[in-house]
Amino acid sequence: MLTVERVNKVYKVGTFGTDELHAVRDVSFDVQRGEVVSLIGESGSGKSTLGRMVLKLISTTDGAIRFEGTDVGGLKRGALREYYRQAQGVFQDPFSSYNPIFKIDRTYETLRSSYFPKVSDADWRAKLHDAIKAVSLEPADVLGKFPHQLSGGQLQRLLIARALLLDIDLLVADEIISMLDASTRIDVLNLLGELKGRGLGILFITHDLSLGNYVSDRVVILYRGRVVESGVTQSVFGDPLHPYTRNLLASVPQLDKRWDEVEAVEAAREAELRGRCIYHEREATPGDAPAGMVEAFPGHYVGCFAMDTDDPCPAAKEAVA
Numbered sequence: 518m519l520t521v522e523r524v525n526k527v528y529k530v531g532t533f534g535t536d537e538l539h540a541v542r543d544v545s546f547d548v549q550r551g552e553v554v555s556l557i558g559e560s561g562s563g564k565s566t567l568g569r570m571v572l573k574l575i576s577t578t579d580g581a582i583r584f585e586g587t588d589v590g591g592l593k594r595g596a597l598r599e600y601y602r603q604a605q606g607v608f609q610d611p612f613s614s615y616n617p618i619f620k621i622d623r624t625y626e627t628l629r630s631s632y633f634p635k636v637s638d639a640d641w642r643a644k645l646h647d648a649i650k651a652v653s654l655e656p657a658d659v660l661g662k663f664p665h666q667l668s669g670g671q672l673q674r675l676l677i678a679r680a681l682l683l684d685i686d687l688l689v690a691d692e693i694i695s696m697l698d699a700s701t702r703i704d705v706l707n708l709l710g711e712l713k714g715r716g717l718g719i720l721f722i723t724h725d726l727s728l729g730n731y732v733s734d735r736v737v738i739l740y741r742g743r744v745v746e747s748g749v750t751q752s753v754f755g756d757p758l759h760p761y762t763r764n765l766l767a768s769v770p771q772l773d774k775r776w777d778e779v780e781a782v783e784a785a786r787e788a789e790l791r792g793r794c795i796y797h798e799r800e801a802t803p804g805d806a807p808a809g810m811v812e813a814f815p816g817h818y819v820g821c822f823a824m825d826t827d828d829p830c831p832a833a834k835e836a837v838a
């Protein structure tokens with residue numbers, strides 16, 4: 518459904534816009550219907566930039582983003598409106614998505630006038646109530662309220678309901694639960710699971726590995742704008758290969774394991790992989806992997822271990838020789 522092919526984004530920065538910041542480098546991944554794909558990486562790794570490019574809120578510098586085979590970058594006016602009928606984004610701070618001086622109903626009225634001008638009042642009301650119920654809210658509890666009268670979790674659900682009114686196929690969910698408390702988080706995550714079950718494709722953007730693990734079918738690990746590892750969640754989280762992914766996972770506290778146990782497992786893995794780079798070991802065997810990656814296990818891809826570090830890859834010389 519969505520394919521991102523070798524996409525780059527260079528921002529012009531500095532006082533006169535003469536400097537360049539390469540925020541996204543040669544990134545490829547795809548999202549299918551009924552699937553959650555998580556983009557995971559630390560702050561500044563390029564996750565939101567990718568989400569914004571997918572939604573055509575900013576342009577790509579290079580590469581292609583296609584939705585059902587059509588180049589998103591080339592969409593204009595009517596075609597872009599049609600794209601937004603199928604692809605919508607929900608972002609981190611639900612409060613900033615509402616105007617505090619208007620009741621939340623206004624968000625839906627704007628949508629109605631743009632996309633459903635011919636729908637009768639009664640039909641619109643039924644459609645709106647269905648969408649609000651689909652996110653487990655009672656219309657009577659939320660309609661007619663100002664944003665400050667609702668919780669962050671309710672507002673976030675209402676934004677998802679707004680996206681559902683358009684009967685979308687793709688949702689870009691950018692850190693949508695990082696501002697919610699623990700119990701509301703689980704509710705919203707479970708809601709995403711339900712929507713996925715109904716065929717929605719979700720690009721889930723998070724810096725939180727445990728959230729990525731909880732919701733996603735596949736994960737894409739980003740480091741400094743590059744994909745370092747990607748694939749089926751269980752494989753990537755169960756047997757992380759790239760040093761960056763291993764560091765990320767080792768830094769997550771595990772409730773069922775003591776810290777010294779986690780350290781011992783990681784030390785053994787580290788010793789096994791020391792001086793090696795799976796990418797360069799397998800590079801000679803061409804496979805069906807995204808650019809700059811090799812397939813380490815079925816559906817589990819990894820890039821060079823020294824990519825974007827100052828040290829040359831220890832395994833590269835050996836592999837070439």
Ligand SMILES: Nc1ncnc2c1ncn2[C@@H]1O[C@H](COP(=O)(O)OP(=O)(O)OP(=O)(O)O)[C@@H](O)[C@H]1O
Binds near residue numbers: 530562563
């Ligand atoms: N409009 C912009 N102009 C210039 N640089 C930008 C712009 N937006 C983002 N950047 C830079 O691009 C890099 C990637 O930013 P991005 O917001 O995509 O990262 P992120 O992984 O989503 O981080 P976070 O989790 O903190 O939101 C960062 O170095 C950021 O400072």
